[in-house]
Amino acid sequence: MAFTQDILINWTPQETRVAIIEGGAVQELHVERTLERGLVGNIYCGKVARVLPGMQSAFIDIGLERAAFLHVADLHSEDHGNRGGRASDQPLPIERRLHEGQTLMVQVIKDPIGTKGARLSSQISVAGRMLVYLPQDDHIGISQKIGSPEQREQLRTRMQTLTQEASAADGRPAGGYILRTNAEDASDDDLRADIAYLRKTWSIIREQGLKSAPGSLLYQELNLAQRVLRDLVGDNTQSIRIDSQIQYEDLLTFGQEYTPSAMGKLALYRGERPIFDLYNIDQEIERGLARRVDLKSGGYLIIDQTEALTTIDVNTGGYVGARNFDDTIFKTNLEAAQAIARQLRLRNLGGIIIIDFIDMTREEHRDNVLSELRKQLARDRTKITLNGFSALGLVEMTRKRTRESLAHMLCQPCPTCEGRGQVKTARTVCYDILREIMREARQFNPREFRVVASAAVVEMLLDEESQHLAGLSDFIGKPISLQAEPSMSPEQYDIVLL
Known part of the structure; x- marks a missing residue:
């Protein structure tokens, strides 16, 4: 439903x-x-900053803080591409298609994420209400979500007629189109209006491209x-x-x-x-930033997002509602499958995703959980590939990533732990301080060493570690005083030579 x-x-x-x-x-x-x-969909007049033959890619300056990335697979075939324009020919390597200083019209297909610059394509597309216009191509594509093969073929035939009409009217090439899902029930007048809008938009973009300097924005989504x-x-x-x-x-x-x-x-x-x-x-946004997601049954998910991938661990927690342990695990995993699909959309998690469901001994339980996950993921507009259980009992999947996740957009790494998710204990910092005083005592001869640190560290040095501090003071022959600094983080400290 x-x-x-x-x-x-x-x-x-x-x-x-x-x-x-x-x-x-x-x-x-x-x-x-x-x-x-966000930059996805924006079209720029770019300048090739560097060509990397070993990676078959290039860095393009489009006026942003970081140069953007263009792979040979995202170069349009007419950009110094195949001889004779035949797709069957072996494409030329990127170093024979681009050179430093060359200007090139490019479109952003992925926003900058983390330390990576934007990803580009020279295969330009302009989205309308029902159509996506591909001015450099000539084929008609149909969204896979549109009904029967017969209906798709009917739409393709109608589009070919309409695009030829438009081309004859303004004398420019017909171009290619992809019909979006909401074009399924569109009338010829609706499609004709969208074609006219897209062709006019492209005409303006192309004219801007001919007279604009490299790094200029030609079209904003x-x-x-x-x-x-x-x-x-x-x-x-x-x-x-x-x-x-x-x-x-x-x-x-x-x-x-x-x-x-x-x-x-x-x-x-x-x-x-x-x-x-x-x-x-x-409140949902706050929960969407939390590491732990509680399930109604008493189970919970732990979601950890790293640069390489996202891991989701399923735990039973306090759930003991089923008749036996196998059923408890099965019901928790079923509920988790529903929650995971929602969390992926809510948090906009992309890239590689590894799900560690609770181990299930029965094959039918594993199949049912996987089937439920597939069913829930089918509601997601973003492209997803889902594999079955691996030999280690993990489910591997990918979700297309085109923009920052919710956490990356709203948060930044903790300045105290610098993204590690943990800080040194007060005792560990105490021992770091004692070693540092010993190191300083070998090089300098001050009247006194003063330790400036957080209140928790100073308290431990005065209490549980007071014997070690006194022993070090006797050993180096210098007094050691302590000063608590409320503004210091748990790992910060300073040793002042007086």
């Missing part, structure tokens, strides 16, 4: 937040900050609120509520032109309570 969804948009001048509600629970969160807008109407609204959407009068009017103007079918669902929220309080969304 398909869940109906409600979309809530919370707008402030500095930030737009979108929550997608399905079955009364938050399933997805999208955040866009005015000063940190729609803002988050506009993308909601274009990409996220479907037949199962019941309502779209936004809490800003100005943005509501802007969305009305935009929607009447590009998504008229969604206009009956758009409403201005006038309630006294903040719009996100309707479903306790701010």
Whole structure:
């Protein structure tokens, strides 16, 4: 059964937040900050900064802080590519297709993540309401979610006729198109209007590209609120509520032109309570940043996100509700499968994901848990590949990553532990201090050593470690005084020579 969804948009001048509600629970969160807008879909006039033949890739300067990355697989075939333009020919290596200083029109396909720059493609696409325009290609693609083969072939035939009409009208090449899911029931007039809009947009981009300097932005993707109407609204959407009068009017103007079918669902929220309080969304955001996720049964998940991959560990916790241990494990894993699918969307976790379900002895239990996970993941708009249980009993999967996760967007590494997730104990810091005083005493001859450290460390040196401190003072023949500094973190200390 398909869940109906409600979309809530919370707008402030500095930030737009979108929550997608399905079955009364938050399933997805999208955040866009005015000063940190995502780059995916933006088109730039780039300049080749460096070609790396060994990696078959190049770094492209598009005016950002870090150079962006372009792999040979993302180069369009006409960019000094195949001889004669035949796809069957062996493509030329990147060093024969690009050279330093060359200008190139490129599009961002992945935002900068962590220390990595943006990922680029020279295969340009411009998204409309029902179509994606591929100005450098000539094929017609159909979304896999659109019905029967017969219907897909019908749509393809209609599109070929419409694109030839458009090409004959303005004398420019027809180009290629991909029909999005919401083109399934579109009329010829709807498709014709989208084609005209996309061709006009591309014409402006191309003209800008001919006269702009390298590093210039030629086209910026729609803002988050506009993308909601274009990409996220479907037949199962019941309502779209936004809490800003100005943005509501802007969305009305935009929607009447590009998504008229969604206009009956758009409403201005006038309630006294903040719009996100309707479903306790701010609390859900806090839970979405936590390492531990509690399940209703008493079990829980532990989610650890690293640069290489994300691991999810399932634990029974206090759940003892089933008749026997096997059933307890099975029911916990089933509930975990549902929770994991939601957490992936809520936290926008991407890349490699390893799930460690509780070990199940029965094959049918493993099959049922995997089937439930597949069923829940089918609601995800993001591309996912899911493998079965490995020899170690782990489930391996990937989820396409195109933007920062919720945690990376809203948080930064802890300055105290520097991202390790733990700090040294007070006793460990005490012993570091004692060793450092010994080292300093061999090189210098001060009147006194003063230790400045956190209150917990100073307290331990005065109490449990006082004997060792006194023994060291006798050994070096110098007094050692202590000073607590509240602003210091547990690992910080300073040794002052007086």
